[in-house]
Amino acid sequence: MNISAAIHDAFVLLFSGDSTLWSIIWVSFKTSILGLAMATPPAILTGYLIxxxxxxxxxxxxxxxxxALSLPTVLIGLLLYLLLSRQGLLGHWQWLFSQSGIIFGQAIxxxxxxxxxxxxxxxxxxxxxxxTAITLGAGRRQVMLTVLYEVRFGVMAALINGFGRVLSEVGCAMMxxxxIAGETRTITTAIALETSKGEFAQGIALGTVLIVLALLMNAALLLLQGDTRNAEHLQ
Structure with a gap:
């Protein structure tokens, strides 16, 4: 394997607008964002109530x-496979080997x-x-919103880590x-497939996307935290 050639080919794929590559990236982003959106309201409410x-x-x-944090994603994938298969309890949904199934898995x-x-x-x-909020006459919902606003950076960190977790997992998405090319092939499953075939250019390109995204998300959170703290200090 010529590593230099593979890296060169990876960046060519990224900047040439390769339709196959960007289709994989789109499927990953779409399923991850929708899965995260599905999980966010019940998760935040449950965390607050506990x-x-x-x-x-x-x-x-x-x-x-x-x-639950330490459960392997491949185990979650196995359980969902059993549930969504034709003989499973949720087989009538017909979500197995579909984007809906991946989104459901990402949410879990x-x-x-x-x-x-x-x-x-x-x-x-x-x-x-x-x-204090209760003393001022706030209802339960207002108290919850007040507390969550106060800890908003912790909630934002939760969202960033949750997004990173679902975007980078491979076991559940694979199972x-x-x-399936163009339908359920995500960044991580494509990396696993291409690497197993000895085709490293696409794997390197997709891995680069994951690294850049992780850096950008965490940089955005750090900048927002810094700007808010500076504003509070000036006040």
């Missing part, structure tokens, strides 16, 4: 959320990440914030999507 309410079994709930993968980060962020908030 963190801000005392109830029987709360420690078990926190333990389950933390444990993102759910514990978003929940755990939100839970941690709300737990770290000053408890007097909610108490549920089937790696």
């Amino acid at each position: 963190a801000s309410h005392a109830f029987s079994g709360r420690r078990v709930a926190i333990w389950l959320v933390q444990a 993968i993102a759910l514990p990440v978003l929940t755990a980060f939100t839970l941690s962020a709300v737990q770290s908030a000053d408890p007097r914030l909610a108490e 549920v999507g089937g790696n």
Whole structure:
């Protein structure tokens, strides 16, 4: 393998507007964003409720959320495959080997990440914030929104990490999507396929996209945090 030639060919693919390459990138972005959007409302609500309410079994709930973070995505893919297959409980949905199935899988993968980060962020908030809001006559919804706004950077970190998690996973997308060209082939499944065939140019190009995206997302969060803190300091 000529590494220099593979890197050169990778950048040619990226900047030549190769339709196959950009189709793979589009499928990855589409399924990841929709999966994240599906998981975000219930995950943030669950994280907030666990963190801000005392109830029987709360420690078990926190333990389950933390444990879900370490579940291999290929295991989630296997479970979804069994559920979505023709003989499975959800087989009538006909989502196996489709983008809908991948989106469903991405949502399940993102759910514990978003929940755990939100839970941690709300737990770290000053408890007097909610108490003050209640004293001023805020309802439950207003209290929740006030607390979540206060810990917004933790929630934003949850979204960034959740997006990175679903965009970079391969096991679930491979098993549920089937790696069908133009339909369910994502960045990670394409990298795995092309590398196994000894075709490294496309893999390097797609890997470069993942690296650049990760750098941009984290840079944006850091810049936003810095700008907000500077504004608060000036006030």
